[in-house]
Amino acid sequence: MKNYSVRMIRENMENIPEFPIPEGFVIRNYRRNEGHIWTRIQKAAEPYIDIDDGLFDRQFKRNLSAMEERSFFLATDAGEEIGTITAWWQPDIDGTDWGQIHWVAIHPDYQGRGLSKPMMSVAMTRLRQSHERCFLDTSTRRIPAVKLYLDFGFTPDLSRENSREAWLEVASVLEHPLLAQLESQNLL
Numbered sequence: 630m631k632n633y634s635v636r637m638i639r640e641n642m643e644n645i646p647e648f649p650i651p652e653g654f655v656i657r658n659y660r661r662n663e664g665h666i667w668t669r670i671q672k673a674a675e676p677y678i679d680i681d682d683g684l685f686d687r688q689f690k691r692n693l694s695a696m697e698e699r700s701f702f703l704a705t706d707a708g709e710e711i712g713t714i715t716a717w718w719q720p721d722i723d724g725t726d727w728g729q730i731h732w733v734a735i736h737p738d739y740q741g742r743g744l745s746k747p748m749m750s751v752a753m754t755r756l757r758q759s760h761e762r763c764f765l766d767t768s769t770r771r772i773p774a775v776k777l778y779l780d781f782g783f784t785p786d787l788s789r790e791n792s793r794e795a796w797l798e799v800a801s802v803l804e805h806p807l808l809a810q811l812e813s814q815n816l817l
């Protein structure tokens with residue numbers, strides 16, 4: 630299966646699914662100078678992109694202080710950070726401000742336990758405070774991530790290059806009502 634880059638969009642911030650944080654875990658804000666924690670989690674979780682020690686600064690240097698109110702860690706009760714999500718934004722995409730779900734990761738030891746949904750609820754709620762719409766970039770082999778985003782109301786941006794091939798590939802391995810609907814409308 631090819632790993633196409635894809636964009637997903639959500640044209641409004643209504644009806645954000647609310648998933649409570651399970652017992653034994655907390656979600657807390659990123660604090661100043663905790664880029665090394667973000668890097669540790671990304672290094673452990675990221676299957677396709679090389680995560681080097683400078684990536685955090687390159688990604689967020691535009692506004693590092695915003696990280697303290699826009700980035701979150703999922704941690705165990707014992708205080709070990711095992712997940713990260715950032716409610717980022719792009720101030721001008723074709724003249725419009727878009728919230729952005731950015732760099733979502735859960736340490737492999739903790740994947741597959743439904744912990745990504747509470748993280749998404751927190752980040753989407755934060756985006757709703759500042760933005761009227763949001764988007765994210767991902768890729769087609771990241772099936773748990775794509776499923777998560779579809780469940781949170783993101784839809785494929787079919788205006789992007791290769792999007793039809795890309796989403797047909799996703800639909801061949803992931804059954805989802807939204808993808809079935811797009812297929813039935815001949816959009817895929």
Ligand SMILES: CC(C)(COP(=O)(O)OP(=O)(O)OC[C@H]1O[C@@H](n2cnc3c(N)ncnc32)[C@H](O)[C@@H]1OP(=O)(O)O)[C@@H](O)C(=O)NCCC(=O)NCCS
Pocket residue numbers: 674675676732733734735736739740741742743744745746766767768771772773774776777802803804
């Ligand atoms: C993306 C990520 C945070 C999701 O966390 P996770 O704990 O793995 O997610 P879950 O196991 O809860 O899976 C999410 C959903 O995908 C489903 N899923 C997982 N693998 C699947 C597969 N192969 N086929 C179909 N559905 C699948 C799960 O069943 C779950 O849906 P459900 O809640 O309805 O049961 C995690 O996989 C991760 O860190 N991946 C590496 C980094 C990455 O790709 N991040 C995204 C960058 S855009």
